[in-house]
Every structure is written in structure tokens, then in C-alpha cells.
Amino acid sequence: MRKFTEYIGSQFGNPHGFVGMICCFIMNVINQAMYKNTVTLINIDRGDKFLDIGYGNGYLLQRIYSKTEADLYGIDISADMMKQALKRNKKAAKHGQLFLQIGNCCDLPYEDNMFSAVSSVNTVYFWSDTVKGLTEINRVLKPGSSFYNVVYTKEYLDTLSYTKKGFKKFGPEQLMDLGRKVGFEKISVKNIVKGKSFVVIYTKYS
Numbered sequence: 326m327r328k329f330t331e332y333i334g335s336q337f338g339n340p341h342g343f344v345g346m347i348c349c350f351i352m353n354v355i356n357q358a359m360y361k362n363t364v365t366l367i368n369i370d371r372g373d374k375f376l377d378i379g380y381g382n383g384y385l386l387q388r389i390y391s392k393t394e395a396d397l398y399g400i401d402i403s404a405d406m407m408k409q410a411l412k413r414n415k416k417a418a419k420h421g422q423l424f425l426q427i428g429n430c431c432d433l434p435y436e437d438n439m440f441s442a443v444s445s446v447n448t449v450y451f452w453s454d455t456v457k458g459l460t461e462i463n464r465v466l467k468p469g470s471s472f473y474n475v476v477y478t479k480e481y482l483d484t485l486s487y488t489k490k491g492f493k494k495f496g497p498e499q500l501m502d503l504g505r506k507v508g509f510e511k512i513s514v515k516n517i518v519k520g521k522s523f524v525v526i527y528t529k530y531s
């Protein structure tokens with residue numbers, strides 16, 4: 326049983342194959358409040374560049390495109406997720422506005438000051454180096470723009486059997502401290518579901 330829960334946990338960190346596809350579908354269903362808050366908070370327009378870190382099956386990218394028609398960029402370590410996200414975001418692709426890559430958020434293949442907004446929903450647990458990831462995101466954001474880091478609380482994750490291994494769990498204060506360390510100018514926290522989920526908004530100096 327422990328092996329099975331560890332396997333499911335590893336699928337959340339790097340979804341692949343049929344099980345990975347199902348796990349992502351489940352995430353899309355249970356994380357609606359997270360996506361909804363992210364889409365509401367992100368205020369960008371057509372012509373802006375938006376980056377989603379760990380885009381999974383591309384569900385959030387699709388919702389952001391419906392609202393903004395911004396150029397969609399994404400980076401994810403899973404080749405299978407790239408296939409899923411490409412399928413899901415055909416409309417943006419058709420208009421030449423979809424730029425997905427396989428890669429690691431700790432080494433972003435983008436120019437400095439490129440993005441009007443960056444998001445990550447439930448991926449920070451899996452980054453090999455949180456400081457490096459945040460440093461890279463700060464580098465690629467335009468001055469005055471924000472990174473929306475959407476997470477479940479440590480307390481909530483501790484109640485789930487599959488998060489025992491392979492998940493780094495953070496509280497809001499810890500994520501704020503890490504953001505200050507890498508030089509974000511303004512950092513705030515908004516609860517999504519009190520005690521369960523929240524978003525840390527990191528804004529680059531303007």
C-alpha cells in the first residue's frame with residue numbers, strides 16, 4: 326500500500342503515461358478554486374507574454390487564453406504533459422501564440438524581463454532548488470510584474486497519504502522569506518481556502 330501511495334505521489338511530481346493523464350484530470354477537478362483565483366488575479370492583455378511553470382495538461386493555460394488572448398509560454402519536466410497541453414491549447418497554437426517547452430524551472434530558457442505574469446499551481450513542492458527557481462522567475466519577469474505561486478498549506482498536505490515522500494511543504498512565511506532572499510520587491514499572501522490553500526504574489530521591482 327505504501328508503495329502505491331508513493332507511486333501516486335511521484336505521478337503528481339512528474340505525471341506520465343495513462344496514470345499521469347488521470348492524475349492531471351483529477352487535479353483539474355479538485356483544484357478549481359486555485360485555477361479560478363489565479364485567472365482572476367492575473368491582469369494581462371493580448372500582446373503580453375504569460376508563463377506557466379509546470380503547466381501539466383495545460384488546463385490553466387487554456388483558461389488564461391480564454392480570458393486574455395495573451396501569448397502562452399510554459400515549461401514542464403514531463404514530455405507526456407507537453408503532448409496533453411499541446412492538444413488542449415490548439416486555439417492558441419493555431420494563432421501562433423503557444424510556446425511550450427520541456428525543461429526545469431531552475432534553469433529557464435527565456436530572456437530577462439520577458440513576461441508580464443508568471444504562475445505556478447502546485448509545482449513548488451517538486452523544484453530541486455527553490456531559491457534557484459525563484460531567482461530564475463524574478464529574472465524573466467518584467468519590472469513591476471508578478472509571479473503567482475499557488476500552493477496547498479503544509480497542514481493540509483500532511484493529511485494526504487501520498488505527500489509523505491517527494492513533496493517539499495511550505496508555509497506562507499517561508500515562501501515570503503525565500504522571495505525576499507532572491508530580491509522580490511513586494512510580496513503578499515492571499516488565502517484561497519483558509520487553512521488549506523493560498524497564493525503568494527511576488528512582484529519584481531519597478
Ligand SMILES: C[S@@+](CC[C@H](N)C(=O)[O-])C[C@H]1O[C@@H](n2cnc3c(N)ncnc32)[C@H](O)[C@@H]1O
Nearest residue numbers: 338339379380381401402403429430446448451
Ligand atoms: C501537481 S502537477 C500540477 C500541474 C498543473 N500546474 C495543474 O495545476 O494542473 C505538477 C507539475 O509540475 C511539473 N514539474 C515538477 N517539477 C518541475 C520543475 N522543476 N520544473 C518544471 N515543471 C516541473 C510536473 O511535471 C507536473 O506537470
